[in-house]
Amino acid sequence: MTDFFDRLETRSPADREAAQMAALPGQLAHAKQNSAAFADILRDIDVSGIQSRAALTRIPVTRKSELLERQKAKRQHDAFGGFSALLRGPAMSRIFASPGPIYEPEGASKDYWRAGRALFAAGFRSGELVHNSFSYHMTPGAFILESGAHAVGCTVFPAGTGQTEQQLEAMVDLKPNGYTGTPSFLRILLEKARDTGSDVRSLSKASVGGEACPPSLTAWFKEQGVDVYQTYATADLGLVAYETAAREGLVLEEGVIVEIVRPGTGDPVAEGEVGELVVTSLNPAYPLIRFGTGDLSAVLPGTCPTGRTAPRIKGWMGRADQTTKIKGMFVHAAQVADIAKRFPQVHKARLVVSGEMANDQMCLQVEASDVGEGLREQIEAAMREVTKLRGQVQVVRPGSLPNDGKVIEDARSYR
Missing domain, CATH: 3.30.300.30 (ANL, C-terminal domain)
Known part of the structure; x- marks a missing residue:
């Protein structure tokens, strides 16, 4: 695949870095003014001076456990713990609950989670049918990929989880072009199709997430006629990184600033060293600043052979804490x-x-x-x-x- 979702993917690394650093002070000021949590976190910081990655390290890392504790403390008055910059109404289309529980808002903007870029890189195109087997219950996984599919121009079958026989029947009848969901459930579906003689040859590609998909499993899918691409997204941040046809790490999404820090600290590690993935989102609706994902990864040198110029990470390499997927x-x-x-x-x-x-x-x-x-x-x-x-x-x-x-x-x- 040599075409791209938009022009942002192929701008020079210097232009991307300059644009993101130029946008950073405004996003920090917005978060400080419109998010009670970041008004507190950024209270003693002059955000107008945060215009570089070095300056960004002045801001403490907010980890998922801290977000949960703030939400619990403020739950009687604000389920989001002061992190959301949205008010309930037309600008907030849904509220989700992840284990904890941690509550996340969804803005009403098109492709709010920015997943369209990942699906396009995986070969999804306008007019195709996507079989979406992420959960539509409480958590946002299904909606993240569905909004991305719509951004590409696809139609979505909202299969959700479980009911393998019924899902397989729908695949035979509707003949989807692509699949979104966990790699483990895709394997279950394909093995069931093989055992029952069900014709699912229409399925040629998949965008998977929610769990690791090692090279051995990707190769197995290829043998079944399905090209599988990994997507790294979280319920808090939306899309963070995605796999391309080059199969060399995951390319970072255009709307995030990513750092790799030493676990338990906010100190960036040397390029190539494994550490915790820390993300600053440029999303004004839910402006998470230096959000510690708890996931381990490392930055890869160079750029993607497909022509996408954003930095790349190796992908998910384990957890920085005991939280486990x-x-x-x-x-x-x-x-x-x-x-x-x-x-x-x-x-x-x-x-x-x-x-x-x-x-x-x-x-x-x-x-x-x-x-x-x-x-x-x-x-x-x-x-x-x-x-x-x-x-x-x-x-x-x-x-x-x-x-x-x-x-x-x-x-x-x-x-």
């Missing part, structure tokens, strides 16, 4: 504690995530002095209620879990 959903250490405190018999808990990519399994190991009848089943029910995911429970003797401070252990294979 399982089957496309974030699970926080606080949620594990919430489950454990519901049962007085449980002294300690550790969530172990295992399996290969696209086949996540989770087991909650609990130290309990009194197992009692039905304890495992009760804890498993609490896991489903708190995390919205199914998992197993293993009861172990008191004192047997490692004393290393880990609440969530990611033991998955990333080959």
Whole structure:
């Protein structure tokens, strides 16, 4: 693919950097004036002087855990914790809830999440049909990709999650050109189609996210006739980066300023070094400044061979904290504690995530002095209620879990 979504993708790196740095003071002033949270965070900072990446480091990193705590503290008066610059009404089309819960606003502007750029790079074009299997329930994933598909000119079938047989039937009948959703569910659909002899040959491309998609899985999809491209987006920021036909890292979106910092700090690392992905959004509706995603990545040297000139990152390389993405959903250490405190018999808990990519399994190991009848089943029910995911429970003797401070252990294979 040699054409582009718009002219911004091919401007010189110097022109892009100059334009973003020129826009930065105005965005900071806007956030300080219209967002109560950033009025507090930026209280002692002269934002007019923030016109470079070096100056940007004067602003503290706001991490997802801090955003959640501010929201909890202000919940009686402002569900967004003072971070949103939008008021409810015509300018705010939807409100979403991510695990925590963390509430996110959606502005009414076209392609609010800026996902059109990612879908275009993945080969989606006007007039095509997209089968969207991201969740339409509470979280914004489905809406992020749907708005991007509309920006490209596609029609969308809102499949949502689950109901594999019905989704496969719709694919056979409607013959979609592309798929959006998690890579694990796409694999399930394609394997089911193979086993049942269902004709899904119309499907030739996919934009996937929500979980890692290693090269081995991308190659498997290619063998099935589907070109799969990764999209990195969050419920807070919208699109951050996307894969292109070059398959060399992920190209950064035009509406964000990205830094890689040493985990637990706000200090940028050397280019190429792995650190936490910190994003400053130029979105006036939800102006997140130096937002710590908790995800690890690194900047790649040079530019994309497709001609896109924005910086590139290696992609998702793990978590900077213990928050872990399982089957496309974030699970926080606080949620594990919430489950454990519901049962007085449980002294300690550790969530172990295992399996290969696209086949996540989770087991909650609990130290309990009194197992009692039905304890495992009760804890498993609490896991489903708190995390919205199914998992197993293993009861172990008191004192047997490692004393290393880990609440969530990611033991998955990333080959």
